[in-house]
Amino acid sequence: MQSSFSLAGQLVKRRGFSTNSEKIVASVLFERLPVVIPKIDPVVYAFQEFKFRWQQQYRRRYPDEFLDKANARGKGDYQIDYVPAPRITEADKTNDRKSLQRALDRRLYLLLYGTTIGAPDKKPVWHFPEKVYETEETLRKCAECALASILGGLSHTYFVGNAPMAHMVVPPTETAQVSSLRRFFFKCQVIATNKFNIEKCEDFVWVTKDELMEYFPDQAEFFKKMIIS
Numbered sequence: 181m182q183s184s185f186s187l188a189g190q191l192v193k194r195r196g197f198s199t200n201s202e203k204i205v206a207s208v209l210f211e212r213l214p215v216v217i218p219k220i221d222p223v224v225y226a227f228q229e230f231k232f233r234w235q236q237q238y239r240r241r242y243p244d245e246f247l248d249k250a251n252a253r254g255k256g257d258y259q260i261d262y263v264p265a266p267r268i269t270e271a272d273k274t275n276d277r278k279s280l281q282r283a284l285d286r287r288l289y290l291l292l293y294g295t296t297i298g299a300p301d302k303k304p305v306w307h308f309p310e311k312v313y314e315t316e317e318t319l320r321k322c323a324e325c326a327l328a329s330i331l332g333g334l335s336h337t338y339f340v341g342n343a344p345m346a347h348m349v350v351p352p353t354e355t356a357q358v359s360s361l362r363r364f365f366f367k368c369q370v371i372a373t374n375k376f377n378i379e380k381c382e383d384f385v386w387v388t389k390d391e392l393m394e395y396f397p398d399q400a401e402f403f404k405k406m407i408i409s
Contacts, residue, residue, distance in 0.1 A: 205297055205363045206322035207310040209345070209407070210290040210337070212370040212386065216267060218285040277385040280374045286388045287409060291395055292330065293383035298350055298361045304382055306395040310363070319344065323366040330380055336373040339366060346406040348399070365406065 220228070271282035280288065296307045311326035313319055320342050328334050350361035378384045385395075389407050393400045 202360050202362055203297065204313040204319070205310050205361055206313055206319050206326055206344075207308040207363050207365045208323050208327045208368050209308060209365050210327060210368050210370070212280055212288040214286060215284040216265070219267075277387060277391075280370070280376075280386055282386070283388050288386040288388060289392055289407075290378075291385050291387060291392070292378075292381040293385075294381040308365070318342070319364055320366060323364075323368075327368060330378055331376050332379065336371050336376070337368050338371050339368045341367070346402075348402060 267284060269279075269281045269284065270276075271279035276282060282288070290309065291306050292309060293306050294304045295302050296305065296310060297312055299305045299307075309326045309330045311322050311329070313322045316322040316325060320339065324334060324339065327337060331337070344364040345367050347362060347364045350363060352359045387395070389403075389409075392403060392407070396403060
């Protein structure tokens with residue numbers, strides 16, 4: 181019996197299972213997808229233009245009377261002049277990071293400022309929406325509770341999959357109130373809205389991937405690998 185307990189302890193250490201001294205945290209990478217198509221890189225644009233001109237040399241020739249009929253389509257009373265929306269908004273000009281109406285061609289991620297699990301001396305820090313895993317049925321349910329407590333609901337959200345996209349082991353520090361953390365990240369996306377009533381935090385921002393690294397300089401390499409796009 182004594183040898184079986186020692187074997188179980190070895191399995192916990194080898195496989196990385198959580199022990200009683202660890203806390204499991206579900207964090208949410210809440211992102212807004214690009215609203216407009218990103219600008220084409222000049223090199224890609226030059227290649228596409230070359231490809232188009234090359235294909236024009238071998239295109240099929242149609243009779244002139246057929247082309248005249250095709251060109252006449254869409255010129256009636258129902259023709260609408262298309263005016264593209266501006267890419268640069270007022271939020272971009274003022275660098276308003278609380279607004280979702282900025283960086284329309286980039287993905288934005290929600291960061292919160294306040295006290296959270298594992299913060300040194302319980303001081304406010306920048307973090308993702310997160311919650312300690314307690315009695316929830318699954319770890320994703322825990323992540324949903326974390327985001328719902330900030331937004332007041334999940335009506336304009338979509339969780340991508342049931343499994344976490346990444347996890348981070350946070351070692352204990354001298355000033356932290358817990359021994360160690362295992363933080364699991366779940367991806368969730370904004371659906372059909374451009375404004376949220378965010379509560380239960382001192383401050384919040386919507387930032388791009390590059391801007392996010394400014395808030396987590398020590399974990400920049402980890403987030404660069406986790407956030408591919």
